[in-house]
Amino acid sequence: MFKPKTKAQTTTLFAWALISPAAIYMLLIVVWPLVETFRLSFTNSNIGTLIEGYDYIGWANYEKALGGRKFPAIVNRTFYWMFLSVGLKMILGLIGATLLASNIRARGVIRALVMPPWIIPIAIGCFGWLWLYNGHFGLLSNFIEMVGITDGPFSFLAYKKSAFYSAVVTDVWIGTPMVTLFFLAAMQGVPRDLYEAAYVDGASRWYRFRRITMPQIMPTVITMALLSAIWTFNSFEIIWILTEGGPRGATTTLIIDTFKTAIFSYKFGAGATRAVLVVLILSVFSLIYLAVLGRVSKKFGYAGVVK
Amino acid sequence: MDKYSLPHKILIYFSIALFLTFMLLPFVEMFMASLRPLTHLFHRPTLELGETIGFADFISRFWSKDFSFQAYSDIWVTVPQLPRYIFNSVFLATAVTIFSLILVIPAAYAYARFNFRGKSVSLTLFLAVNMFSGAVLLIPLYKLLRMYGMLNTYWAMIIPGVAFLVPTGIWLLKSFMEKIPYELEEASFVDGASRLYTLRRVILPLAVPGLVVVGVAIFIGAYAQQFLFAITFNQDRDYMPLPAGIFEFIGYQDVLWNEMMAASLVGILPVLLIFMFMQKHLIAGLTHGAVKQ
Numbered sequence: 001m002f003k004p005k006t007k008a009q010t011t012t013l014f015a016w017a018l019i020s021p022a023a024i025y026m027l028l029i030v031v032w033p034l035v036e037t038f039r040l041s042f043t044n045s046n047i048g049t050l051i052e053g054y055d056y057i058g059w060a061n062y063e064k065a066l067g068g069r070k071f072p073a074i075v076n077r078t079f080y081w082m083f084l085s086v087g088l089k090m091i092l093g094l095i096g097a098t099l100l101a102s103n104i105r106a107r108g109v110i111r112a113l114v115m116p117p118w119i120i121p122i123a124i125g126c127f128g129w130l131w132l133y134n135g136h137f138g139l140l141s142n143f144i145e146m147v148g149i150t151d152g153p154f155s156f157l158a159y160k161k162s163a164f165y166s167a168v169v170t171d172v173w174i175g176t177p178m179v180t181l182f183f184l185a186a187m188q189g190v191p192r193d194l195y196e197a198a199y200v201d202g203a204s205r206w207y208r209f210r211r212i213t214m215p216q217i218m219p220t221v222i223t224m225a226l227l228s229a230i231w232t233f234n235s236f237e238i239i240w241i242l243t244e245g246g247p248r249g250a251t252t253t254l255i256i257d258t259f260k261t262a263i264f265s266y267k268f269g270a271g272a273t274r275a276v277l278v279v280l281i282l283s284v285f286s287l288i289y290l291a292v293l294g295r296v297s298k299k300f301g302y303a304g305v306v307k
Numbered sequence: 308m309d310k311y312s313l314p315h316k317i318l319i320y321f322s323i324a325l326f327l328t329f330m331l332l333p334f335v336e337m338f339m340a341s342l343r344p345l346t347h348l349f350h351r352p353t354l355e356l357g358e359t360i361g362f363a364d365f366i367s368r369f370w371s372k373d374f375s376f377q378a379y380s381d382i383w384v385t386v387p388q389l390p391r392y393i394f395n396s397v398f399l400a401t402a403v404t405i406f407s408l409i410l411v412i413p414a415a416y417a418y419a420r421f422n423f424r425g426k427s428v429s430l431t432l433f434l435a436v437n438m439f440s441g442a443v444l445l446i447p448l449y450k451l452l453r454m455y456g457m458l459n460t461y462w463a464m465i466i467p468g469v470a471f472l473v474p475t476g477i478w479l480l481k482s483f484m485e486k487i488p489y490e491l492e493e494a495s496f497v498d499g500a501s502r503l504y505t506l507r508r509v510i511l512p513l514a515v516p517g518l519v520v521v522g523v524a525i526f527i528g529a530y531a532q533q534f535l536f537a538i539t540f541n542q543d544r545d546y547m548p549l550p551a552g553i554f555e556f557i558g559y560q561d562v563l564w565n566e567m568m569a570a571s572l573v574g575i576l577p578v579l580l581i582f583m584f585m586q587k588h589l590i591a592g593l594t595h596g597a598v599k600q
Contacts, residue, residue: 012423014502018413019429022473025410029470030436032592033447040446092326099323110323111590112583114330119527119582120575121396123550127571128333131340131564139336139368146365173329185593227437227475234440237534241554255442263539269444275443282438289467297559 018219034279047266055271061273070249076299078253081168082233088172088219089228093179097171100180111133113183118177126241132167133157133242160250164242167251171238173232179224186220187213226289233282254278324592334572335542341569342374348565378569385566388544392552393574396530400578401549403468403529404522410469411476411521417504418477419484436474436563441467452540463540464533464548471532472525479524483517484510486595520592523585530578549574 038111045054065071097243100111110206117125132138135155156166190213198208214221236255239245245252257258258278262271311319340348347367356510364494381387418430441448448467457466487510495505511518537551544552553574556567582589 008423011421012425014424015417015421016427018417022410022414022433022477023429025470026433026436029448029451029466030439030444033444033451034439036447036450073308095322096326097318099326102319104319104323108587110327112586114326115583116334116579117330118531119579121529121534121548121550122531123554124571124575125333126488127553127567128337131568132333132336135526139332142360142365142368145360146362148359151359169472173333177330181590184592185590188590188594230437230442234438234442236440236442255440258443259445262446271447275446278443279439283435286435286438 004241020187029127037272037275040269041276043269043272045268045272046270058271061270062277065270065273065277074249074252074254074257076235077164078255081164081253082229084172085168085175085232085235086167086229087224089175089179089232090225092172092176093183093224094221097179097183097187098113098162098213100184109229111181114177114180118157118181122174122237123216126170126238128171129166130157130242133166157243158247160247163247164250167239167242170242171232171235173240175228179228182220182224184219190216222293226286229289230286233285234278254281268288331413333460337568337572341366341378341419341565341572342376343368343371343565344373344375344377345563345565347373359490362367368558378565379573382566382573385553385568386548388558389526389570389574391545392547392549393577395461396533396549396574397578399464399468399533400526400530402461402465403472405469405527406465406469407476407478407525407529408518408522411471411480411525412511412518413506414473415477415480415484416510419487420489422479428554433474433477436471439471441471445535445539449540457540459541459546461546464546466538467540468529470534474530475528476521476525480514480517480521483521483595486517487513489520500507516588516592520589523582523592527582532590 042056042058043054044057044060049055056138096114100114104110132140134158135153138156140156141150141154144154145152154162157163166265167203171298172241194212194216195208198212203211233253234255235253236259239251239253239256240259243251245256254274255278261267261274265271312441314553314565322516348449386392414433418426423600444467449458451465452466457463495509496502500508533553534550537548538554541547541551549571552568553570556562
């Protein structure tokens with residue numbers, strides 16, 4: 001039996017004992033399936049091979065996926081989707097948080113009214129948007145027809161471009177409240193005397209926002225941006241309910257492509273390959289993000305803020 | 308501090324109105340759709356060639372004589388399982404929250420308090436789990452759940468649900484626990500208390516505000532994202548959560564939009580009300596934890 005000799009060893013042992021339930025759970029439910037996905041990605045497993053068993057086919061799935069004509073377009077679309085949506089969520093979140101932090105009437109009620117898109121099941125929110133985007137009977141189509149932008153019904157989800165941007169709007173709608181509330185919480189954590197000192201020195205409101213609020217809430221912004229980017233990259237339900245990746249693939253992001261291949265076409269091997277690619281691409285993206293961040297914070301002296 | 312000038316005030320309230328319109332528009336539209344009979348819902352005014360919808364036609368979507376709450380009594384007949392769906396949704400989210408907290412609390416405490424070998428590596432690995440959404444791991448998860456006979460049970464939605472919420476939970480709770488002064492624990496040690504006793508009797512009571520925030524965040528995550536696992540791992544109506552149950556509407560020959568919207572609104576109401584009232588505590592709690600990296 002291993003006996004801890006020093007205090008450091010006892011601590012390590014105790015700490016790991018505390019972490020082990022969560023760690024073991026992760027090994028079982030996330031790591032094992034991940035390894036299994038990796039293994040499957042080298043096979044030709046599909047609905048037809050369920051009975052007679054599948055074969056290992058080396059890199060064939062990867063060659064096929066990466067060599068496919070559609071693949072580069074899907075990757076580009078996924079990143080465009082992510083940057084656009086996360087960017088909008090961050091900007092709207094900052095504006096929203098600033099508004100909700102200002103000294104206004106009925107602040108509690110207004111803050112509560114911002115929450116619903118975050119609280120309700122994503123799918124339910126999408127049902128609402130599905131109706132809003134309806135061409136003949138939806139509010140948006142009727143509205144732009146009334147003010148004269150279009151001269152007839154316009155089905156937002158039927159055309160490639162409008163379907164894509166409609167999905168972005170819905171994704172932003174769902175993601176903004178959480179970002180707003182986290183930013184608001186961070187803004188409220190900024191010490192009041194900083195603002196008072198700056199005010200006494202004659203700093204304008206905009207100056208105070210730029211030089212006090214922003215640097216102080218930067219750690220939250222940076223963390224939320226990364227988390228939000230990963231979630232948006234993997235965002236599935238919104239696109240699936242609104243368009244199922246259509247029309248003609250206009251809203252097919254990597255995650256939709258993975259789901260379609262694996263679950264809808266029953267090509268388990270090829271689907272697993274795409275899943276592995278998603279994980280690889282996201283890991284590289286996160287590493288680059290964190291590396292760039294390290295550089296930037298050194299240069300601009302955020303180092304003390306970004307712990 | 309300086310007061311807002313009048314134009315400034317107008318700008319603020321105008322922006323808030325705009326922001327809230329965006330946030331609430333789908334709900335307003337869902338409510339309006341639920342009040343209109345199907346014939347009105349699918350009615351387009353007969354227009355001459357080149358003519359477009361007029362103001363009066365547009366307004367009739369917000370108010371006309373045939374509005375009624377008929378859909379709200381019809382839904383219980385069309386979807387007899389609706390109460391069950393509502394219950395399932397809340398039950399699943401609650402179960403996921405409880406199981407997640409059981410895993411999160413000890414781990415967050417360890418990360419907040421101790422320096423040990425493998426600390427930063429294991430924490431990074433936990434956070435990396437965020438990168439795998441459920442959709443990526445569906446196939447092996449399906450196999451795993453089938454192996455243990457958990458398909459088409461509540462477990463099929465609880466087990467994967469917990470896995471993807473634990474990492475964020477650890478990260479959130481850790482920042483709360485770091486704020487609890489270490490002296491309190493030392494005092495407890497000096498009095499001869501064991502480590503586990505200290506965690507249970509000293510740290511946990513002090514961490515209650517943080518626990519509430521983390522619990523709420525996990526609950527919302529579990530409540531909001533139960534759709535994917537529900538449609539892939541469960542075919543049994545008795546265990547379906549609300550979104551999966553209502554999604555079946557879309558499969559009907561003619562979508563009963565008004566009833567679908569009514570069912571959606573009724574279904575989300577209980578949880579919505581609870582959280583809107585908790586808003587103050589939630590923000591206060593988040594501020595207190597001052598989430599950093």
